[in-house]
Amino acid sequence: MRSEIKTITEKDLWTENPVIRQILGICSALAVTNLMANTFIMGMGVTFVTAFSSMTVSFLRHVIPRRIRMMVQTLIIASYVIIVDIILKAFLPEISANLGPYVGLIITNCIIMGRCEAYGQSNPPLLAFWDGMMSGLGYTLVLMFISFIRELMGFGTLFGIPILGDWWNRWTIMVMPASAFFVLAIIIWIVQARQSKRSV
Amino acid sequence: MDINPIVIFFASIFTSNIVLTNFLGMCSYLAISKDLKSSWGLGQAVIFVMTITTILNYLVYKYILIPAGLEYLRYIVFIIVVAAFVQLLEMILERFIPGLYYTLGIFLPLITVNCAILGVALFMVIREYTFLQSLAYGAGGCIGWALAIVALAGIREKVDETKIPKGLQGPGFALIVTGIMAMAFVGLSGIANIQ
Numbered sequence: 203m204r205s206e207i208k209t210i211t212e213k214d215l216w217t218e219n220p221v222i223r224q225i226l227g228i229c230s231a232l233a234v235t236n237l238m239a240n241t242f243i244m245g246m247g248v249t250f251v252t253a254f255s256s257m258t259v260s261f262l263r264h265v266i267p268r269r270i271r272m273m274v275q276t277l278i279i280a281s282y283v284i285i286v287d288i289i290l291k292a293f294l295p296e297i298s299a300n301l302g303p304y305v306g307l308i309i310t311n312c313i314i315m316g317r318c319e320a321y322g323q324s325n326p327p328l329l330a331f332w333d334g335m336m337s338g339l340g341y342t343l344v345l346m347f348i349s350f351i352r353e354l355m356g357f358g359t360l361f362g363i364p365i366l367g368d369w370w371n372r373w374t375i376m377v378m379p380a381s382a383f384f385v386l387a388i389i390i391w392i393v394q395a396r397q398s399k400r401s402v
Numbered sequence: 403m404d405i406n407p408i409v410i411f412f413a414s415i416f417t418s419n420i421v422l423t424n425f426l427g428m429c430s431y432l433a434i435s436k437d438l439k440s441s442w443g444l445g446q447a448v449i450f451v452m453t454i455t456t457i458l459n460y461l462v463y464k465y466i467l468i469p470a471g472l473e474y475l476r477y478i479v480f481i482i483v484v485a486a487f488v489q490l491l492e493m494i495l496e497r498f499i500p501g502l503y504y505t506l507g508i509f510l511p512l513i514t515v516n517c518a519i520l521g522v523a524l525f526m527v528i529r530e531y532t533f534l535q536s537l538a539y540g541a542g543g544c545i546g547w548a549l550a551i552v553a554l555a556g557i558r559e560k561v562d563e564t565k566i567p568k569g570l571q572g573p574g575f576a577l578i579v580t581g582i583m584a585m586a587f588v589g590l591s592g593i594a595n596i597q
Contacts, residue, residue, distance in 0.1 A: 276485070379422060395569030
């Protein structure tokens with residue numbers, strides 16, 4: 203059990219990281235990374251939904267008929283997303299407005315469905331919960347890194363706090379959608395290049 | 403919000419393209435764009451499904467969810483509408499138009515999980531569009547999506563024979579091309595703007 207937990211943690215955070223290794227969940231990864239505060243909340247939301255829906259799927263794994271399991275999983279995920287959406291609207295209305303439709307789009311985030319399908323439905327609930335949480339954190343980690351670069355260069359701030367002084371020429375491109383593609387592409391490039399060097 | 407539907411239509415194709423500015427439907431966009439033929443197939447399927455489901459979702463939201471005070475259930479309801487429509491479409495096509503079924507058939511299941519479809523429905527709710535505006539946004543949005551994926555597939559097919567650094571092959575390269583396309587589309591922002 204303990205070694206299982208360790209392997210899961212290592213796999214989900216790095217060797218099989220959902221965003222940079224499996225290229226899943228890219229939509230929201232690009233859309234919410236303009237400001238670190240948004241990214242952090244979004245990451246937490248995805249982590250919550252992944253962990254709990256994976257656990258729920260695991261609890262119900264002997265009950266759900268195989269033929270309709272996709273639909274059932276989608277409904278479970280959607281229920282948790284509604285919880286996240288309502289909590290955000292109540293306590294963080296400003297960030298909720300910034301994230302806009304992307305909170306609802308957590309439903310179609312392939313990471314969550316992927317974890318339910320690949321791990322949740324064939325493993326015990328606690329391990330499934332841990333696996334979902336680690337995948338969510340792996341996703342959050344990459345997103346935080348992207349938004350760190352974009353916010354620092356685009357606004358000269360981190361979490362809204364000014365870091366670089368007036369001398370910094372703000373890079374307008376980092377605020378535009380295009381930069382999200384470039385930053386993510388460069389990160390994937392670096393990681394894959396390192397990996398292929400090691401395997402040779 | 404009283405923007406002319408025609409403006410919304412053109413804006414959602416060019417200046418507010420749902421892939422290049424809102425990052426919707428990226429998963430299938432990156433995965434399918436390896437060759438031109440299947441991207442056009444998927445593009446057609448998306449155009450067809452998105453235009454109709456946007457309208458269906460608008461009607462369901464306006465005439466069932468709002469009067470019943472169940473707006474918070476919209477995520478589940480939209481997903482069910484899309485899934486049910488795709489299932490129905492698959493059965494109808496198989497029964498009556500088998501030719502079209504064989505071209506679009508394999509792409510239809512992919513569409514249920516395409517976040518562009520759900521994303522357009524959610525944007526429509528957030529921006530409080532009327533019926534005609536929703537129709538224009540749904541139609542324009544999917545044409546824009548198809549345009550982007552076909553353009554990317556065309557570029558990827560051309561660049562296929564050149565030498566790219568090993569780590570950049572595949573998704574990395576597709577992302578950089580998309581970034582450049584996004585910058586090019588920004589140049590059109592004088593035409594119309596809805597954001």
